[in-house]
Amino acid sequence: MLNLYINPIFPILFYLNYASPILFFLNYAAALTTDGLSLLSVKSAVDGGDTVFSDWNDSDATPCHWSGVTCANISGDPDARVVGLALAGRSLHGYIPSELGSLVYLRRLNLHDNSFSGSIPDQIFNATSLHSIFLYGNNLTGEIPASICNPSRLQNVDLSHNSISGPLRKSLGNCRQLQRLILGGNNISGEIPSGIFPELANLVQLDLSSNSFNGSLPYDIGQLKSLSGTLNLSFNHFAGKLPASLGDLPLTVSFDLQHNNFSGEIPQSGSFSNQGPTAFLNNPSLCGFPLQKTCRNNSSAIPPGTQASTPAIADNESKKGLKPGLIILISLADAFGVALIGLVIVYLYWRRKDSNGCSCTCKVKFGGNQKSKFCSFPCVNGFPNTDSEAESEKASGAGDASAVSGAAEGGELVAIDKGFSFELDELLRASAYVLGKSGLGIVYKVVLGNGIPVAVRRLGEGGEQRYKEFVAEVQAIGRVKHPNVVKLRAYYWALDEKLLISDFISNGNLASALRGQTSTILSWSTRLKIAKGTARGLAYLHECSPRKFVHGDIKPSNILLDNEHQPHISDFGLNRLINITGNNPSSSGGFMGGALPYLAQTEKVNNYQAPEARVSSNRPTQKWDVYSFGVVLLELLTGKSPEFSSPTSSTSTEISDLVRWVRKGFEEETPLSDMVDPLLLQEVHAKKEVLSVFHLALACTERDFEIRPRMKTVSESLEKIRT
Secondary structure: OOOOOOOOOHHHHHHHHHHHHHHHHHHHHHHOOHHHHHHHHHHHHEOOHHHHOOOOOOOOOOOOOOOOEEEEEOOOOOOEEEEEEEOOOOOOEEEOOHHHHHOOOOOEEEOOOOEEEEEOOHHHHHOOOOOEEEOOOOEEEOOOOOOOOOOOOOOEEEOOOOOOOOOOOHHHHHOOOOOEEEOOOOOOEEOOOOOOHHHOOOOOEEEOOOOEEEEOOOHHHHHOOOOOOEEEOOOOEEEEEOOHHHHHOOOOOEEEOOOOEEEEEOOOOHHHHHOOHHHHOOOOEEEOOOOOOOOOOOHHHOOOOOOOOOOOOOHHHHOOOOOHHHHHHHHHHHHHHHHHHHHHHHHHHHHHHHHHOOOOOOOOEOOOOOEEEOOOOOOOOOOOOOHHHHHHHHHHOOEOOOOOOOOOOOOEEEEOOOOOOOEHHHHHHOOEEEEEEEOOEEEEEEEOOOOOEEEEEEOOOOOOOOHHHHHHHHHHHHOOOOOOEOOEEEEEEEOOEEEEEEEOOOOOEHHHHHOOOOOOOOOHHHHHHHHHHHHHHHHHHHHOOOOOOOOOOOOHHHEEEOOOOOEEEOOOOHHHHHHHHOOOOOOOOOOOOOOHHHHHOOOOHHHOOOHHHHOOOOOOOHHHHHHHHHHHHHHHHHOOOOOOOOOOOOOOOOOOHHHHHHHHHHHOOOOHHHOOOHHHOOOHHHHHHHHHHHHHHHHHOOOOHHHOOOHHHHHHHHHOOOO
């Protein structure tokens, strides 16, 4: 018979042995979501995690208020789910836990600039919603996980500056939504297999630099039709000939193929024609244009427009005498030359005679390329001669003090532009409105008798022994003719007075417009017009001007606007002139050809300078201007000045706060509406265009000047953006 007696102590033992742990687990699970439990693995994996993540408590109901964690409400799920983890730049040591792959709604994983070591766990890519992973700047080893393409929407992968090794697998082609693949600064080796690039139809940025790749480039690399910016394959061991298919890449793509073992002739088709010699340096066996190394027995390596050799004259032609018709032509040419020389001699004689008898009124026409010498600069009402007078003039608005007491004896006035004529007295006796004073000289607005305003800049009084140097510099500036560059019309030189006369641009400058100090309404179409015009002007200065200028001080106050909102770049070449005349160019003007509203805004030059430009020993380069232009683009897009800093940002002496703020916004996928100027939010149709300009601005403001695009490339990219 079954004993039905139950010991009274049995229920107590059952509770202690079984029920208590079960209830404890249920209580713990109810206290923290599954996403929170997965995140606690990071706390365990980081050295000193209890201190670093002091606000990550297992007793919390949700991890959504933990530092670095972003949550969102997912349709059909009662709990807010983790969609972002951002722990960048916190000097974290440890490893990356595989439990992060349990965060099925994780979209952004941002752990860059720490000291994580070990390999990247395959399980991370079980987070199938992942579309951005930033692990650069750590000590990660091992290979690129084979599961990297498991998340079907993966768009951004940056694993650069680690110690990742192994090959690049063909399965990478399964990441069909990939837009940015940045693997530079690792130890990845082997050949790049064919078949990857045709699958990456959305790839915008590719950086495989500073690795150990070898072999030849796959021919299908030319199928990256969405690529922009710089294709960076530098500092590897690539060999063989450059595939002609590289020329099929978009014309806006810049190549960086330095420090490899490429050989043979550089193709001359498509995108190759837009590359400079820097793109191909340190490939000892590479030859052809644009390198200064011709290919043996190959005249095609010589740039178009040059002649490889002088054709030999046939023997039968060399033996023939001159034909009678040719003898007559030679005789006529000789007679014409003698007559021309005589006319020149007579002209110089009479000009010298007239010059010796010049009067002190010296009325001179600003026409042709005439040089007008005169005895003395008359005492007129035009230009105050002292700084104190300039300040009083600026306060009253007009210069009516009669203090110019002349420039000096032996002064020389030179008109540069043929189509611009007026009498010198007309210029000197007109009322001069002071526009401003800076290290680049005092600037006046002068309205001539015909109603045409000009801007007159007074430079320093020194430089007596550097006349030829001054003239050479001014003439070089005067030869610059572009609709988006302020035109220099004439100059005056005397021992104690130097003047520059240029066009007057009447509608303020971009700095004033951005801050609402002018009547200019900066709609998106207007901003894009300004960006395009400025890029065209800079590209001209860099590529087409006689001296291939480096401006060195691109910023909104040096971008003048006319009544049609067309931009005009001012102040290029002035630092050199100021050095010659003895002034201190430490403060920036932004006044050449400008109007009074420009003076309302003063800017710190460093806010627009490239990081390498802040080292005093470095010589200016065109890439400095590219960086500065990129900052201007960001200012046009965001409406924020470069010194802008968000509450979470820290001060940096290497990159302006605005640049870092925008980069962080893109890494963390901040909504575009949170970054653009609120004035542009109503122009919904411009979203794609705004995004394109953002990407271009970020390319211009790269830390590494080598991978910044040329201004020509930037200008061409902007021209493709239509409003």
